[in-house]
Amino acid sequence: MELKTLLDDGVYLTEAADIAKYRVDIVGDIESTPRGVMRPRTTEEVSKIMAWCHTNNVPVIPQGGNTGLCGGCIPKDLDSAVILSTDRMNQVRDLDVLGNTITVEAGCVLADVQKLALDANRFFPVTHGGQGSAQIGGNLSTNSGGNNVLKYGTTRAQVLGLEVVLPDGRIWNGLRALHKDTAGNDLKQIFIGAEGTLGIITAAVLKLRPQAVSRETALVAIKEPADALWLLRKLQDYVGETVSSFELMSKNAVDTYFSFKPEARNPFNESHPYLCIMEAESPSKFFDLRGAFEAALEEAFNEGKAINAVIAEADQHRMDFWAIREGMAVAMVEDESCLKSDTSVPVAQIAEFVAKTTAEFERLVPGMRATPLGHIGDGNIHFNGQRPFDMDKQTFISHWDKLKNAVEDISVELGGSVCAEHGVGRIKKKAVARVKSDVEMDLFWTLKKALDPDGICNPGAVL
Ligand SMILES: Cc1cc2nc3c(=O)[nH]c(=O)nc-3n(C[C@H](O)[C@H](O)[C@H](O)COP(=O)(O)OP(=O)(O)OC[C@H]3O[C@@H](n4cnc5c(N)ncnc54)[C@H](O)[C@@H]3O)c2cc1C
Incomplete structure (x- = not known):
């Protein structure tokens, strides 16, 4: 059966004008020509799509607000893939003020969830520059950080329960609002931060906090x-x-x-x-x-x-x-010629990290502008860099690889990570492979093969 006939009108888009905004990443670095874009409205529709793609071996690339900075939601060089956008899955399923939880679908925009919490005299603490478009499913899948991690932790720390559609189309309803649940492994943690490589997150029970007065x-x-x-x-x-x-x-x-x-x-x-x-x-x-x-x-x-x-x-x-x-x-x-980075080091090493990277940037491209900024309280400085005023964009971009390697090498040397809060996506894969041990890579692959043996969930991202 054709995928189109399986779904209601408007779910499967293939016209160039209709899919234009889904096929390019926010930074404009990665373009794609997918076979179509799915815009399901319900978990059952996601399930049908995944079952069909599983049977027909069609790769599925989940996409939320497309604000991720690592190209994870764009099927680069994968024309056989479909993009599955959650932008119409934006229902609030429950708001429990007494229990301090909100249950939302993956396509709810982060800023809207913050506002809903505020209106109920509660607070949802995940806050970052992409919040006007980023969706809860994207935040969960990248385990996004932002400005309040010091007090509240990353997105992972805000989650009580998850609903996930598995690569073969089965629905796992783990929407429990429990603070304590030791009945086996905490399965939701496998999907948080997996960047869509293990299944599609369709809804979540999120913790709310008291509002600051x-x-x-x-x-x-x-x-x-x-x-x-x-x-x-x-x-x-x-x-x-x-x-x-x-x-x-x-x-x-x-x-x-x-x-x-x-x-x-x-x-x-x-x-x-x-x-x-x-x-x-x-x-x-x-x-x-x-x-x-x-x-x-x-x-x-x-x-x-x-x-x-x-x-x-x-x-x-x-x-x-x-x-x-x-x-x-x-x-x-x-600024498309601005070099971006997202690494972390133990907090006590931040001063050394900034000093060493500043000196290394100047050595590699004299006159360039080192523009570090970010979450110093979490040890996560985005050590960005801009071209010297008298250098053209393309020449500066040709220096990117060695500059990126320098930031990553210095972070790792100081006990840090090459991906702090934006995830791996498609652009940080090499960096991860460079620094993870064989045992760690083997564990990643074991999980991937167990849950997605045909490799249809976001192939080309993370692993
Ligand atoms: C100006 C600006 C500032 C930013 N600042 C920060 C910051 O301070 N901290 C921070 O952490 N991030 C920041 N970001 C990055 C970004 O906003 C986050 O990574 C965000 O969590 C991505 O959400 P999204 O809905 O846009 O996901 P997308 O970009 O659409 O997707 C991100 C990844 O998640 C996967 N995915 C999306 N939805 C699902 C789903 N339902 N199920 C399974 N997989 C899914 C995609 O396949 C992709 O791999 C910033 C971005 C911008 C543009």
Whole structure:
């Protein structure tokens, strides 16, 4: 039977105009010519599609919001594949305020889930620059991180239950809202972070948290990354796990943002080697976060660990700080010659990582702009790089491989990972193969072959 006849009208798209937005990745690096795009509305439709693809040996590439930065949802050089988009699977199946859970389908947009939680006087903590388009299925499949990992953990830590359609079309309903369940292995963990290589996530039970009623955010100018770590520890000594974000932005990254958005307001009159955003929040109004911020900053000034600082006085003020941090990531996604990276090291090694990589970039491409930015509190700095002002884009791109290898080598040498929060997708496979042991690769393949023996689930990604 033909796939088209198995499904309702509008589920299977093949016209060039209809599939245009699904076949190219967000960065514009990877294009594809899939045989079609599936837009199922229900888990049962996903099941039918997978069963048919299993029988007919057709590769399936799951796609959420297509904001992933590793090309995982695009079937590069795989014209026989279909893209399975979850963009119409966006029902909220349950919102349980007493139990603090929300059960959503994979296609719900992250920002919408955050808003639903807020409207119910709850909080869903996964927050990152792609949230306006990224979908829950994509967040789960990449185990995305973002700005609140310090306090709440990555996406994995927000999940109680999952529903998954397996490569042969069977539906696994693991939508349990249980905090304790030791009845065998925790199967949902296999699918979280698997980037669509083991099945299609169709729905999830997510944990909600109490909403913060007090929050403090400061933008601090510092000389070097080690000062940011000093400040982070100081703040954690004072207010412990209320510290939710600690972000680092290099001068070059800040300059990139203000040249991309010249109308934006710069809170400081002069430029500084690094800025950091520190934020803490609590559901209790009896917690003196402001006192802790003032004390930590005063000590930082006395010890020469801070050059300048401003604490947000209103929500708009806070959003202005975050606009700098999120806007620089967008500016770098839009600059197609900007080298992007996503590695991590143990937090204590961050200063050494930044110093070594800055020096290595200058040695490899003199005059290039090192633009490190990111989640310093998690040891995850995106060590990006931009071309020297007098170098054309293509020439700079020709240096990418050696620059990428340098970031990855330095991260691994310092005990880190080559993929911190964006996943492996299609563009980081070589990096993973370079650093994982044979035993680890063997375990990955054992899982893959057991669950997807015909290799129809996102072939070409991760493994
Ligand atoms: C400006 C910007 C800033 C960003 N900042 C961050 C950040 O701070 N932290 C961070 O972690 N990420 C960040 N990202 C990356 C991105 O937003 C996340 O990786 C996000 O989780 C991807 O979600 P998506 O729905 O767009 O997934 P997609 O890009 O569509 O897919 C990602 C992967 O998941 C698979 N997949 C998607 N849906 C499913 C499903 N239902 N079942 C099985 N597999 C599936 C795909 O096949 C692919 O391999 C940023 C992106 C942008 C553009």
